[in-house]
Amino acid sequence: MEAAAYLQFRELEEHHWWFRGRRAVYLGLLRHELAGHTPTRALDLGCGVGGFLDGLAQLGAQVYPTDLDRNSLLRCALRGFGRGVVANGYALPYRDGAFDLVCLFDALEHIPDDARALREVARVLAPGGRVVISVPAYPFLFANNDRVACHYRRYTRSTLRRVLTGAGFALERNTHTNVFLFPLILPAVLLLKAKERLLRQSPDRQRTNLSVPLPRALHRLLAGVFTAELPFSRRFDWPAGHSILALARKPQ
Numbered sequence: 001m002e003a004a005a006y007l008q009f010r011e012l013e014e015h016h017w018w019f020r021g022r023r024a025v026y027l028g029l030l031r032h033e034l035a036g037h038t039p040t041r042a043l044d045l046g047c048g049v050g051g052f053l054d055g056l057a058q059l060g061a062q063v064y065p066t067d068l069d070r071n072s073l074l075r076c077a078l079r080g081f082g083r084g085v086v087a088n089g090y091a092l093p094y095r096d097g098a099f100d101l102v103c104l105f106d107a108l109e110h111i112p113d114d115a116r117a118l119r120e121v122a123r124v125l126a127p128g129g130r131v132v133i134s135v136p137a138y139p140f141l142f143a144n145n146d147r148v149a150c151h152y153r154r155y156t157r158s159t160l161r162r163v164l165t166g167a168g169f170a171l172e173r174n175t176h177t178n179v180f181l182f183p184l185i186l187p188a189v190l191l192l193k194a195k196e197r198l199l200r201q202s203p204d205r206q207r208t209n210l211s212v213p214l215p216r217a218l219h220r221l222l223a224g225v226f227t228a229e230l231p232f233s234r235r236f237d238w239p240a241g242h243s244i245l246a247l248a249r250k251p252q
Contacts, residue, residue, distance in 0.1 A: 013051045017219040018178075021226025022134065025177055026105060026245055027055040028230045030132050033173060033247050034059065039100035043124065045089060046107025050076035057081075061101060066092065089117035097126040104133045106243075109151040118167035125250045131169060134245045135160060137176060141189050141242075144196065157237075160246050169248035176241030179229045181222065185242050 013019040038060035044052055047065040049072050056063045065076045065084035073084035087093055089111045102121050111117045121131055135155045136146065142154050157174050164171055178185070214222075229238070 013049060015216060015219055017214075017222035017226060019051055020219070020223040021178065022105075022243070023051060023055060024223070024227040025230050025233065026132070026134055027052065027059075028227075029173070029175075029233050029245060030103075030247070031059065032234045034130075039130075041099045042101040042103065043092075043094070043099045044103050044105070045092075045121070046104055046110060047076060047084070048072055048107075050079050050081060052103065052105050053079060053081045056101075056103065059101075064094075064099075090120055092120055092124050094124045096123055097129075098124050100126055100129045102129070102131045104131070106134050106136070108133055109135050109146075109153055109155070110149070112152055114153075114163050115166055118163060118169070122167050122169065122250055127250055127252045129250050130172075130247060131164075131250070132245070132247050133160070133164070134177070134243055137242055137244045141186075143189055143193050155244055157244055157246075160244055164246060164248045168251065170251055171246065171248045173237060173245070173247040175233055175237035175245055176239065176243065177229065177233070177245050178226055178242035179238045179240065180225050182240060182242045 040061060041064065042056050042059070042061035043064050043066060044050075044056060045066050047053065047067050048069075050065060053063050053065060053076060063081055063083070065073060065081050066087050067073055067076075067084065068086065068088055070086050073086060076082075076084050085093055089107075090113070102125055104121070108114050108117065118131075125131065136151065137154060138156065139154045142151070146154065157176070161171055161174055176182075229241075232238070
């Protein structure tokens, strides 16, 4: 990931509507699907600056942050999560079956060989353990934001299903997220892509769509709209949205 993107994440994760909304929806849906089961050990693979660690700890698990960026793990340690290790998704320094839960929140799209990484995730999961994955949706929306964040791809639900089942997982949930705001996001991204193409503008490697300044009140409103999809997500999988969240289980 570009240094600019990491800096933005550190500054914005507490109040930006996207970070707040996805934490509420992803952790809320995960809690619902666990149905009271408490994972003993959870791995946050590609944890970044640790935005999900507190929420995972509230599920009752011992949480282990893992990332390629040492500075991000130092930030996690300052938040009270000092078990972090620097590692990539291909060779995790944990024994077979070490975890009940592995989380990849907006991490899989950063890994060149996602199939290989998920096979490694399957190795460190105990039989019956679960993996939860969030990814950006729709390849046709690949834009400057993806380049700055060093994304290798965006997904459809079918491509995410294939890579999970190919790694031996049994898919349990496969739903779009960021649903209610998607009708606003879609034309905005397409307009920016068209502008870059027509004006032959060079992509700005220091800016993402998170760079746009917004009033705090608007952040609260947008986070509330994002979070409003959660009661419905507990009941069914959404057919469209800006992101995708999948939950899968390693067979017993």
